[in-house]
Amino acid sequence: MLEVSGIAKRFGATVALDRVSLAAERGRVLALIGENGAGKSTLLKVLSGAHQSDSGTMSLDGQPFLPHSPMDARRRGVAIVYQELTLAPDLSVEDNLLLGQPGTGMGMLFRSRQRERIGEALRQVGLPHLDPKARTGDQSIATQQLIEIARALATDARLILFDEPTSSLPAADVDRLFQLIDDLRRKGLAIIYISHFLEEVRRIADDYAVLRDGHSVGSGQLEQISDEQIISLMVGRDVTDLFPTVSHTIGDPRLQVRKLSGSPIPSDVSFELRRGEIFGLAGLVGAGRTELLRCLFGLRPARDGTVLLEGRPLPNSVGRRKQWGLGLLSEDRKTEGLAQNLSIIENLAMGNHGRYSRLGWLNLAARSRDCQRWMRRVEVKAENGQQCVDELSGGNQQKVAFARLLAQDAEVYLLDEPTKGIDVGTKSEIYRMMGELAAAGKTLVFVSSYLPELLAVCDTIGVMARGRLTEVRPAAEWNEEDLMTAAVATPAASEETEFA
Amino acid sequence: RDSNSSADATQSVLRIAVIPKGTSHEFWKSVHFGAQKAAKELGNVEVIWRGPVVESDTGSQIEVVKDMITIGVDGIVLAPNQKGGLVDPVQEAIGEGIPVVIFDSGLDDGPEIVSYVATDNYIGGQMAAEAMAKAIDEKGNVILLRYIAGSESTEQRENGFLDRIADYPDITVVSSDQYAGDNATSAKEKADQLLQLHGDSLAGIFAVCEPNANGTLEAIKNAGLAGKVKFIGFDPSDALIGALGNGHCHGIVLQDPVQMGYQSVMTIVDYINGESAEEFQSTGEYLATPENMDEELYQRLLHPPTIE
Amino acid sequence: MNLKRRLGSISLALLNHGPALALIAIVLLFTIADNAFGSGSFFSGRNARVIINSAALVAVPALGMTLIIIAGGIDLSAGTALTLSGTALAIAFRDYTIDAQAAGAGTWIALALLGGLGVGVLCGLLNGIIISVTEMVPFIVTLGTMTIFLGLGQVIADESTVYPQTEHLPDWLRYLCYTGSNEERYWIPFLPIPSSGLIAILLGGLVAALLRLTVFGRNIVAVGSSPSTARLCGIRVGATTVWVYALAGIFVAVGALLYFANVKNGNPSDGTGKELEIIAAVVLGGGSLSGGRGSVSGTLVGALIIKTISSGCTMLSIPNTYTHIIIGVIIIVAVLIDGLRNGTPAWLFNRLGRRAD
Amino acid sequence: MNLKRRLGSISLALLNHGPALALIAIVLLFTIADNAFGSGSFFSGRNARVIINSAALVAVPALGMTLIIIAGGIDLSAGTALTLSGTALAIAFRDYTIDAQAAGAGTWIALALLGGLGVGVLCGLLNGIIISVTEMVPFIVTLGTMTIFLGLGQVIADESTVYPQTEHLPDWLRYLCYTGSNEERYWIPFLPIPSSGLIAILLGGLVAALLRLTVFGRNIVAVGSSPSTARLCGIRVGATTVWVYALAGIFVAVGALLYFANVKNGNPSDGTGKELEIIAAVVLGGGSLSGGRGSVSGTLVGALIIKTISSGCTMLSIPNTYTHIIIGVIIIVAVLIDGLRNGTPAWLFNRLGRRAD
Ligand SMILES: Nc1ncnc2c1ncn2[C@@H]1O[C@H](COP(=O)(O)OP(=O)(O)OP(=O)(O)O)[C@@H](O)[C@H]1O
Ligand SMILES: Nc1ncnc2c1ncn2[C@@H]1O[C@H](COP(=O)(O)OP(=O)(O)OP(=O)(O)O)[C@@H](O)[C@H]1O
Ligand SMILES: [Mg+2]
Numbered sequence A: 001m002l003e004v005s006g007i008a009k010r011f012g013a014t015v016a017l018d019r020v021s022l023a024a025e026r027g028r029v030l031a032l033i034g035e036n037g038a039g040k041s042t043l044l045k046v047l048s049g050a051h052q053s054d055s056g057t058m059s060l061d062g063q064p065f066l067p068h069s070p071m072d073a074r075r076r077g078v079a080i081v082y083q084e085l086t087l088a089p090d091l092s093v094e095d096n097l098l099l100g101q102p103g104t105g106m107g108m109l110f111r112s113r114q115r116e117r118i119g120e121a122l123r124q125v126g127l128p129h130l131d132p133k134a135r136t137g138d139q140s141i142a143t144q145q146l147i148e149i150a151r152a153l154a155t156d157a158r159l160i161l162f163d164e165p166t167s168s169l170p171a172a173d174v175d176r177l178f179q180l181i182d183d184l185r186r187k188g189l190a191i192i193y194i195s196h197f198l199e200e201v202r203r204i205a206d207d208y209a210v211l212r213d214g215h216s217v218g219s220g221q222l223e224q225i226s227d228e229q230i231i232s233l234m235v236g237r238d239v240t241d242l243f244p245t246v247s248h249t250i251g252d253p254r255l256q257v258r259k260l261s262g263s264p265i266p267s268d269v270s271f272e273l274r275r276g277e278i279f280g281l282a283g284l285v286g287a288g289r290t291e292l293l294r295c296l297f298g299l300r301p302a303r304d305g306t307v308l309l310e311g312r313p314l315p316n317s318v319g320r321r322k323q324w325g326l327g328l329l330s331e332d333r334k335t336e337g338l339a340q341n342l343s344i345i346e347n348l349a350m351g352n353h354g355r356y357s358r359l360g361w362l363n364l365a366a367r368s369r370d371c372q373r374w375m376r377r378v379e380v381k382a383e384n385g386q387q388c389v390d391e392l393s394g395g396n397q398q399k400v401a402f403a404r405l406l407a408q409d410a411e412v413y414l415l416d417e418p419t420k421g422i423d424v425g426t427k428s429e430i431y432r433m434m435g436e437l438a439a440a441g442k443t444l445v446f447v448s449s450y451l452p453e454l455l456a457v458c459d460t461i462g463v464m465a466r467g468r469l470t471e472v473r474p475a476a477e478w479n480e481e482d483l484m485t486a487a488v489a490t491p492a493a494s495e496e497t498e499f500a
Numbered sequence B: 001r002d003s004n005s006s007a008d009a010t011q012s013v014l015r016i017a018v019i020p021k022g023t024s025h026e027f028w029k030s031v032h033f034g035a036q037k038a039a040k041e042l043g044n045v046e047v048i049w050r051g052p053v054v055e056s057d058t059g060s061q062i063e064v065v066k067d068m069i070t071i072g073v074d075g076i077v078l079a080p081n082q083k084g085g086l087v088d089p090v091q092e093a094i095g096e097g098i099p100v101v102i103f104d105s106g107l108d109d110g111p112e113i114v115s116y117v118a119t120d121n122y123i124g125g126q127m128a129a130e131a132m133a134k135a136i137d138e139k140g141n142v143i144l145l146r147y148i149a150g151s152e153s154t155e156q157r158e159n160g161f162l163d164r165i166a167d168y169p170d171i172t173v174v175s176s177d178q179y180a181g182d183n184a185t186s187a188k189e190k191a192d193q194l195l196q197l198h199g200d201s202l203a204g205i206f207a208v209c210e211p212n213a214n215g216t217l218e219a220i221k222n223a224g225l226a227g228k229v230k231f232i233g234f235d236p237s238d239a240l241i242g243a244l245g246n247g248h249c250h251g252i253v254l255q256d257p258v259q260m261g262y263q264s265v266m267t268i269v270d271y272i273n274g275e276s277a278e279e280f281q282s283t284g285e286y287l288a289t290p291e292n293m294d295e296e297l298y299q300r301l302l303h304p305p306t307i308e
Numbered sequence C, D: 001m002n003l004k005r006r007l008g009s010i011s012l013a014l015l016n017h018g019p020a021l022a023l024i025a026i027v028l029l030f031t032i033a034d035n036a037f038g039s040g041s042f043f044s045g046r047n048a049r050v051i052i053n054s055a056a057l058v059a060v061p062a063l064g065m066t067l068i069i070i071a072g073g074i075d076l077s078a079g080t081a082l083t084l085s086g087t088a089l090a091i092a093f094r095d096y097t098i099d100a101q102a103a104g105a106g107t108w109i110a111l112a113l114l115g116g117l118g119v120g121v122l123c124g125l126l127n128g129i130i131i132s133v134t135e136m137v138p139f140i141v142t143l144g145t146m147t148i149f150l151g152l153g154q155v156i157a158d159e160s161t162v163y164p165q166t167e168h169l170p171d172w173l174r175y176l177c178y179t180g181s182n183e184e185r186y187w188i189p190f191l192p193i194p195s196s197g198l199i200a201i202l203l204g205g206l207v208a209a210l211l212r213l214t215v216f217g218r219n220i221v222a223v224g225s226s227p228s229t230a231r232l233c234g235i236r237v238g239a240t241t242v243w244v245y246a247l248a249g250i251f252v253a254v255g256a257l258l259y260f261a262n263v264k265n266g267n268p269s270d271g272t273g274k275e276l277e278i279i280a281a282v283v284l285g286g287g288s289l290s291g292g293r294g295s296v297s298g299t300l301v302g303a304l305i306i307k308t309i310s311s312g313c314t315m316l317s318i319p320n321t322y323t324h325i326i327i328g329v330i331i332i333v334a335v336l337i338d339g340l341r342n343g344t345p346a347w348l349f350n351r352l353g354r355r356a357d
């Protein structure tokens, strides 16, 4: 039903899309695959009217289709879930769901008439208990991602575009989303789906199209192609080991967390980490993993408990903790992880300027050299180091954020969804780097909702549920089912803490 | 604090609100002194001194008048910021049985005010023109540097000056449409620019009020024209008096603010006590020159006492 | 029973309304101080009327500013647009209308009002169009139009103050800002609330409804909250901006009408500096200059706070110098208290949280 | 050869500098107009000096404001802090120093300067501390301190203008803002650039270096661009804020010195309204009120633009009313042109881009 041919799009000197062609059919799911910066998001933005293509033609149901604005595309029945959250933080959940839809009757918002539809959409994405009047900006990233999906569902679309919807969703929500997509497909909608998880793609999609450097390099039915073939189409070479491991030895205890509680979560969390250990944290959305990391890093106040590093209690402020060797990678790269209006170098160097300075004066050349090195190390795809971060593709932004943490040269790495939005090839590179860090005696906390990577990379894995750390076992003693079961289990002591 | 409305004060104390146009110039502090002097002489009068900070703030002045009605003062002495704007509040005060004396600047016709006590600014402007003519031997180019748009009393000075200067055929007004603004920085900037433009052929410059005059004086010195370009000011200030002494300034038109405050309070108290008053009472306008500035009268007007 | 519950929920709402709480505290403070040291007339119906009237003069244009600030903009030209519009009104009532008592005066007055008010709306429209067409920051655009409107005002006023013919003014206009004790001059007979105050409340209600109940209102919040999101959601950011500024122009125009009714003349330079007071009312009421946040009730209360402080200081005969210091301190403290209710500053609450255990 | 290449790269830099381009266009415009209709004295060394001097009066405090705006803040109190500090200086030179020619005068003068300037720095420090301790929006805090500083100034000045004893003033101070033709009164003998202008350029260089070359400067940019990211990176946002405001206080204090040297008196209420002019210089120079963006050269040029326009209008004997309108239009057009160079408005460039295919 959707035909795209010869679409090209440039941003200044960058060619994001170069004569891309593909087709999506009714009742089928098309997976759009490619490395970071290949042009996937740009293509979807062209389809949704957010960008206008420089050349090329598109047709929808046989009619020419050249949306000049998001409104235009929506009227033609195209809905989209963007890679980066596009919710107005100051509006309530229900208002965000209705955003951009015409009101019923003379521009008035009769929310009560829409309530059913809103409730239905929220239920579909698994947020039946979310208060529609709550402020959107106060919700966790995962919840916001689900709200964003709900918004696409609430429109009567014929073609729905998903840009990495699962990158910040835990497994249970992913399952629900797939169920949903399956229903939509049965109803005869066409769906385009971007993901860096090939097994997801296999589960949900019927067809694939691969982009590389803005070119279409292959498409067809998924049944007829192997993962290895897809990957080599994507990266232009073979990637042999998806989860490379670097052997590392676990040493002395380093970080002791005792009865750490925040308000309201995490509650009563105790664990101990050693040198050279990679500690994984699994859990459902809202389990409190993010909160735990932020408490450890000092971004959230701890209500109770102690954290000892090398036997000494941690200082209070973030700045001091950073000096003590803690480093955090935020799960929210858009508003917290990166300063979007600054250049790559500026972001890489932020907070690390001490390295390139004497008596407060910077050595710009040294800074530039070092930052270039880190950019190459994590393979950031950009014009140059001066490029503004918000012009980078999602995955490349994530790489910049990760590289900053590497540049900081921390002792304890708190990584919140570090591989979010990163392509398969680079992911394996990141796992290798994590292994190398551990081998160098660093300690890593690895929060992820993608269980295979936790199981493959970590030495120990803990599961959080409702703010508590319920179970910690060596990675070898876990498998995916056990992790899922542990994550949904209600912690036994939860009633006590509610009143504590 | 001037007002001391403690509850145990004797009933017979008259509370008179004296409302200036603004409170941030020397001039008004002398008015305050005069009002206070009258109160002291009378004994049973308490002066409540209150006004907007800047002289262009009519809204605040209206509020102050209304506040004084609320407090229930026995009489109001007011220098209206705009002749039309204060009509209604004054009407309201009179309606509530509070008599009103207007001073310094006129009020539109309508309310039955007790009296109007003021300098005649128009005549003041004419005196400035005459002083200018004398200083430049009745020939040459002169500049009139205005204050701000819409200010009543300075407009009258400006008009008086222009009307009178027109009587001298050999004097040309080369600029009369530039406003100096209400602070010394902008006045100096404007004067700098005007001197730039007309400096070489300029004979005299008239600055219509105190903040103007200071900025202009600095600009004249800066351009190296001090003494060459004749300079007439209006209302005194330390800098201007100094300039009058050393030949940088050639005349200052003076008012008698102390008298204005004194006479206004006297008039309203007399009225409350049943006496009638003249419709208009002039407090006079004077011209201080390098020659007469040491005379006692001029010394008093050049250095009017101010309230502490 | 029901009433009692209602009252309960109203007082709860008050407690949740930071600016209102601050206002109550300020009123209490001044009432006590005035009874101890002043004339005791601060807490009186008459003074309330005076305060309400002067607050209304700020509040009405501030309602428009609330919309603009929620939409993520700012309008530095509000002050001079207001006096330009007021001056146009004054000119209309000087030159073009006939005696208010004369036959057919109604039409003429309506025309004069329309003309005067139209100027305000045009000013807003101009701001909106320039901002959305050129995509320049509102600060610069309205800084430019601020001086343009001032200049235009001075041109039409011939650089001086314009006095209308008082016979031309109909009674309702004349008494729009009346705060005296003749009860017949109020809109609701024998309920002496200044008409200007009633207008402010009425308009406030309309704006609140607009923001809460209409698509346009929600779009305003979305645009201010995150313009890129709004764009991606198909909201026409440019058009919304134009409408917001044009709408704000209406409030500026009504504000001009009140200003004119208050001082009964038009002086274009009166408006310089007013914009800060107007913006301050919005921000005191909880508006955020980074957009997305602001409330009608907050703005109304913000305007009341500003005027209550200045009135209280007059009543206590505090000299202007100290009044300035007091106003400054109270503004900071009022917002500080509002913050405390919301858990700001964070460091303090973090520390308290620790200690509580 | 080398020189030629140098000159080439300088002119290229100019072309890339939007505000500078705008300034050149404005100067050209006025020069042509002045030669055609005016006295032809606009484009002259003397007038350049006058413009540079009045621009310096705005530019120096605007340098501090640039830092504040880059750090995502705003300072409405800059104007009144400046005149408060200037008034303190005037008082010092009225009451506490001895004749400039007398023995030991140097020490006294230094003390007076220190005292007067200290006031400005304290003002900045106060702003910074309140903002970072209470975590309130800078707009409200500095709105509060704006009136507080005004009040304090009026208290120390006794609500009027303070005139120093002219004998107390040393020559260098007296001629800080000198723009006349006696070449010996300039700092660089026989190179008649007003000392105030030299100071502005010197300080501008320092600030530019601070921003580009120091860790603190980069932290300022980080804090202004995204406070939460800065916090994540371990930058102490609160402390940075305090330092930025305190530093801006120094510029306000130097600005006060120039103000004092310019008009040779101190009047605390002179400062009301100045803050807008100062902020306007920064924004004209490319500063963004949402933080993270701003440039020293832009600010300096911004101040020059404002003063060039007003001087040009006077030179052409344009009445004040029209001057206002012209200033407003030129400000908007200047920023519009700057935007066009950078691809704003987007809709226009999109359309042009499409057509080009
Ligand atoms: N607004 C923009 N300005 C300049 N360049 C841009 C802009 N948006 C995208 N690009 C560039 O276009 C290219 C394609 O980006 P795009 O976001 O489409 O990649 P992607 O395939 O979605 O990658 P990812 O998997 O990391 O999300 C990148 O090189 C990116 O830097
Ligand atoms: N700013 C906030 N204000 C109030 N509640 C919050 C805020 N941020 C998070 N929460 C709540 O805290 C809980 C845990 O947050 P969060 O979802 O980030 O946990 P998580 O385990 O890290 O999950 P994930 O990383 O998968 O999203 C959720 O119930 C969320 O609603
Ligand atoms: Mg993408």
Ligand SMILES: [Mg+2]
Residues within 6 Å of the ligand: A289, A290, A291, A331, A416
């Ligand atoms: Mg999380």
